[in-house]
Amino acid sequence: MQLTNTGNSNGTKMALGTIGVYRGKNKETDQPEFDNLPFVAYGAVSEYIKQDTKMMLSGKINTYIRQDGSQYGQRVVQMQVLVAYPIATPDKQSIKEHQSTGLDMDSIDKAVDQINVSDNDLPF
Template sequence: MDINQLTVSGKVMKVTKTGNSNGTKMVLGTLGIYRGKNKETNQPEFDNLPFVAYGSVSEYIQQGIKMLLSGKINVYTRQDGSQYGQRVVQMQVLVAYPIAMPDKPAIKEHPSTGLDMDSLDEAVDQITIKDSDLPF
């Protein structure tokens, strides 16, 4: 069992898709994790966790959807010109599962025929199938 293991869920807030020098797909982003409601304002509060994902895992991460991310903590020092550099703490995502997809707008007309979808639904509801119509 790996002690450096982290599993979190939240909404993917910001995503930047890039690649590194050897052509590996890479995603940098921020996950908004629900903390609770503020006692004074009664507004929801979120903690923002930066993450990075490499390879095929990066293809599953999409901005604006709720996801369950599992991985490990990465800590490194980025040289920013100061004497000690800047310490960066982020999650390296090894597994990504969508929890909820964004709502899609309802289709009003059929894409290939252009017919009104409501009238098509009504026509389908009026079809009745008898046992004699079945081949078995």
């Protein structure tokens, strides 16, 4: 994600940037493909968007014609961010120990993987 924090002419805080939207894997190369989508966020939402942090952005897609001197102008597609949630931060370490029991999380994950539930175990 590329990000620029700024303000507009009437003092409203803004965040402008570009995000990569996952498109799927290329059938020939099996590599992930992304489309770059410009976004804008206003006010308090703009303060939650941080560079180098994986974010979930939710909002609406706007399209408009920007007059660029050509006969028809240039079509602009832009996401207006209404909600921003960080989903991972670079300085946050993974949890190694369960908070209430003190058990090692790897051993808990392995134990959960060994649990098998069949249709006979379900009450419906």
